[in-house]
Amino acid sequence: MHEMSIAMSIVEAVVANAQKEGAVRISGIDLLIGKLAGIEPESLKFCFSSASKGTLAEDAVLAIDEPEGIGECGECGMRFPVTFYYAECPECRSLRIKIVSGEEFLIQSITIEEEGE
Amino acid sequence: MCDTCGCSADGGAVLRKPGESDYHVHVTPDTEEHTHHHAGEEHHDHDHGHQHHHHEGTSRKIMLEQDVLQKNNLLAERNRGYFEARNILALNFLSSPGSGKTSLLEKFIPLLQQRFPVAVIEGDQQTTNDADRIHALGVPVIQINTGSGCHLDALMVNRAVKELDMQDNSLLCIENVGNLVCPALFDLGEALKVVIISVTEGDDKPLKYPTMFHEADLCMLNKIDLLPYVEFDVAKCRKNAMRVNHHLEWFEVSVKTGEGLDAWQEWLEKRLLHH
Numbered sequence: 001m002h003e004m005s006i007a008m009s010i011v012e013a014v015v016a017n018a019q020k021e022g023a024v025r026i027s028g029i030d031l032l033i034g035k036l037a038g039i040e041p042e043s044l045k046f047c048f049s050s051a052s053k054g055t056l057a058e059d060a061v062l063a064i065d066e067p068e069g070i071g072e073c074g075e076c077g078m079r080f081p082v083t084f085y086y087a088e089c090p091e092c093r094s095l096r097i098k099i100v101s102g103e104e105f106l107i108q109s110i111t112i113e114e115e116g117e
Numbered sequence: 118m119c120d121t122c123g124c125s126a127d128g129g130a131v132l133r134k135p136g137e138s139d140y141h142v143h144v145t146p147d148t149e150e151h152t153h154h155h156a157g158e159e160h161h162d163h164d165h166g167h168q169h170h171h172h173e174g175t176s177r178k179i180m181l182e183q184d185v186l187q188k189n190n191l192l193a194e195r196n197r198g199y200f201e202a203r204n205i206l207a208l209n210f211l212s213s214p215g216s217g218k219t220s221l222l223e224k225f226i227p228l229l230q231q232r233f234p235v236a237v238i239e240g241d242q243q244t245t246n247d248a249d250r251i252h253a254l255g256v257p258v259i260q261i262n263t264g265s266g267c268h269l270d271a272l273m274v275n276r277a278v279k280e281l282d283m284q285d286n287s288l289l290c291i292e293n294v295g296n297l298v299c300p301a302l303f304d305l306g307e308a309l310k311v312v313i314i315s316v317t318e319g320d321d322k323p324l325k326y327p328t329m330f331h332e333a334d335l336c337m338l339n340k341i342d343l344l345p346y347v348e349f350d351v352a353k354c355r356k357n358a359m360r361v362n363h364h365l366e367w368f369e370v371s372v373k374t375g376e377g378l379d380a381w382q383e384w385l386e387k388r389l390l391h392h
Binding site for chain 1: 174175176177178179180181182183184185186187188189266267268270298299301302303323324327328330331357359360361362363
């Protein structure tokens with residue numbers, strides 16, 4: 001259940017940024033979690049709801065974008081979709097595959113609410 | 118509540134030392150460490166209560182593009198810089214519970230410590246059992262009890278290192294919590310990740326837990342003395358591991374009989390001289 005400590009890191013990071021910006025609450029968080037990043041989005045959402053309790057991020061909606069895995073063959077240079085690390089090049093059958101997309105794990109942006117006087 | 122000191126530190130990791138039952142340090146995110154001497158003293162988060170006054174009820178999007186694990190990764194880099202400056206080779210040992218991580222350490226450390234100083238950080242949810250075993254070898258050791266945590270992180274290692282009496286030009290073995298999933302994501306500042314599997318676990322382990330094998334630098338297949346009694350195809354396991362990570366260095370050993378450990382010992386000493 002590393003999703004719990006990850007949810008806590010997210011809360012910590014977004015709250016720090018929101019406070020810096022003078023927000024009264026955070027209404028949305030955009031995350032980029034590649035399909036090969038080793039994170040279960042559903043489990044993360046579940047953990048986030050308890051990790052964010054009592055913070056500026058309590059009511060934030062998590063929007064998770066999940067880019068597909070893309071591998072690049074080290075032999076013939078072909079790019080193709082991969083769902084696992086142990087991909088094989090469909091063109092030349094090489095196993096020397098470099099993952100070029102799908103490992104992203106970013107907080108892209110937050111939407112904050114500000115209150116007037 | 119901490120069951121040792123009754124303080125309010127909830128859930129966080131705790132450092133312990135073998136043979137010192139009243140020693141324990143809580144790993145907290147602030148720079149102050151809190152020991153059992155100041156139970157009852159609560160750390161209040163400073164509530165700034167400052168509200169900037171902007172226009173009425175507007176919402177605004179702020180671009181961050183920030184790595185979720187940024188804090189851990191930055192701290193891991195600090196650990197790494199410290200290890201490099203003191204010429205300490207830090208290895209992160211990872212495996213499922215029961216693959217033989219502690220037994221491996223017990224086997225090679227006595228041979229190695231005649232030539233190189235060694236220190237050990239042990240990670241487990243509870244008990245100092247592993248640290249007690251390492252302590253018996255006469256090397257400095259710290260136990261990290263992660264409580265409910267399923268992995269070590271860079272902060273825990275950072276704090277543990279401060280409690281360890283480490284020497285220059287030495288080896289630091291970090292034995293992670295037995296788990297083939299979560300520890301793969303957390304950089305501790307180690308030079309290399311060593312993943313251990315044993316022949317009683319099944320030769321498809323690398324395919325079932327690819328993230329770990331993808332992240333590892335070296336794979337050690339342990340308990341090869343049991344091969345006659347189990348259905349385990351070594352060649353297939355190696356092939357599976359290489360499919361996930363073709364850079365993996367591969368060792369086949371039996372910690373029990375000592376078979377294959379010469380090669381590991383040789384590799385390690387070479388690494389200690391030239392890292």
